[in-house]
């Protein structure tokens with residue numbers, strides 16, 4: 001086959017055995033790759049009701065058919081497993097350089113099973129596969145681990161690893177590659193920790209076979225040229241400011257999460273913007289493999305308390321560790337970001353959980369003696385300290401490390417957790433972007449912007465602006481965005497470039513270029529229709545995993561604040577999320593019954609019966 | 610009547626040189642339409658998101674004293 005290596009590496013950590021398996025070409029085509037292949041294997045091989053931290057859970061690292069090809073931003077992998085945060089699926093995405101290197105080893109997927117008796121790491125050097133002891137690095141930070149493992153394997157190797165948070169099975173622990181890129185969400189780091197798997201180290205030199213290399217290169221070059229022209233003309237916002245340009249934008253719409261989503265308007269929005277970041281801390285822009293955009297930020301903060309050097313912060317991090325906590329100190333936010341990377345934590349869940357604790361502390365629902373200090377909104381030092389404690393699961397940090405739902409429930413008030421399926425919201429208040437509300441409620445991975453970011457149209461006007469405050473048109477939009485994000489994830493591309501350059505800018509953002517690229521890479525017979533169908537197929541199989549795990553309509557919901565407390569001020573003033581009105585229409589469009597279960601007809605149509 | 614023009618992200622390069630915040634005041638005729646104001650701005654408005662007081666304007670919408678007309682480039686991310 002082309003595009004895919006068509007080989008899977010299965011690693012049984014209990015027995016220490018590794019096995020190479022071929023992939024059925026029909027499965028390859030019908031489930032695209034990456035996230036799609038991963039769910040096909042998990043669904044077939046695993047009981048979705050297992051304890052996520054038990055050896056019976058499986059952990060999949062998955063690249064896509066366009067990963068490591070000349071297609072721009074072909075640099076993604078997904079970590080797919082059952083989530084200890086949500087009990088649903090994890091589909092956490094990361095770029096950088098690890099995924100490309102992994103695909104070049106000649107495997108598309110690594111499937112980890114069981115649990116090692118002692119800490120280990122996996123070293124894959126093209127065809128040579130070794131499970132090596134990791135006792136000497138257990139307990140080390142992400143930064144130390146990366147340096148030590150490259151020194152003892154190959155300086156050109158790439159590392160994905162967990163920090164202390166993952167080792168201690170924090171349900172908000174991330175898997176970090178190249179020190180600063182994170183498959184962050186849903187506690188994938190804890191699953192790795194539960195298997196005593198400290199790191200995965202890869203070195204790959206194989207070329208990816210392509211079905212129509214000349215056509216693929218020509219279209220890729222054309223896209224790169226378009227991006228380069230935008231950059232040269234000073235029109236690439238992501239290059240100039242990174243995603244950090246967003247806080248003033250969402251603030252203008254009144255949906256920048258502030259004080260644990262009490263409001264969507266933050267007085268300090270400019271102070272935490274991309275412009276401020278560029279003026280104060282930016283060293284230079286940084287790109288993932290094969291990306292002409294370079295939205296990454298290499299930064300340095302000179303400050304007696306918050307000093308450091310690293311990458312970030314991204315918009316989501318700024319929203320969570322900044323405005324949601326009432327913090328407008330960009331140095332502190334950046335420092336907290338560095339610590340999350342170093343200890344291996346998801347910045348979104350960490351920040352949003354601290355925000356939740358701040359609100360409950362101020363209301364007198366969490367005693368100061370439990371925290372060991374005051375925890376008021378706006379306290380920048382407290383945020384930095386809480387992040388550190390959470391990464392180590394020490395003191396009050398042990399509760400933060402479990403996410404806001406468990407923290408708020410511990411004190412008897414789960415309603416203060418701004419989460420869906422127990423996963424913290426990203427940085428868009430859905431009362432002022434109704435599609436995001438429906439997305440958070442229905443997503444297979446809990447609240448996430450990566451599950452089908454309708455903010456593209458509701459907030460950013462790509463490819464076309466829709467009114468974020470209307471709800472009537474959103475069920476269709478959410479379904480569509482979920483399906484096309486699935487395609488992008490499964491293909492192994494970054495959404496930033498893909499949505500803008502690889503889909504036609506009509507209302508439907510037709511998958512014109514991406515389907516061509518998929519066909520040029522694989523020769524498997526993709527066109528727009530079959531690719532969209534495949535995206536929908538993958539999404540439905542993921543949903544079936546949730547159904548079997550015990551999820552139903554009751555879980556497709558939002559915290560009461562979003563449903564009943566109108567936004568108090570700003571452009572979205574007076575709005576709540578009209579979930580009751582959107583949900584039935586969404587289920588109908590999906591071909592699911594009134595309980596959110598895919599119907600037999602739908603499953604038959606998608607070839608899933 | 611007076612309204613404010615607010616420019617975000619890299620559109621801030623189009624702010625008047627003496628402007629220290631992200632918005633500035635302009636004098637416009639009463640009942641001016643959004644499109645008419647946009648036509649007079651140095652910003653590529655066809656590639657932009659346009660908001661009036663943080664909300665999506667209707668086609669042909671007229672402006673009122675004190676309104677904030679905000680523009681930022683149409684680019685996803687975050």
Ligand code: SF4
Nearest residue numbers: 288291294295494496
């Ligand atoms: S747009 Fe940003 S996140 Fe996406 S591939 Fe490029 S640098 Fe990486």
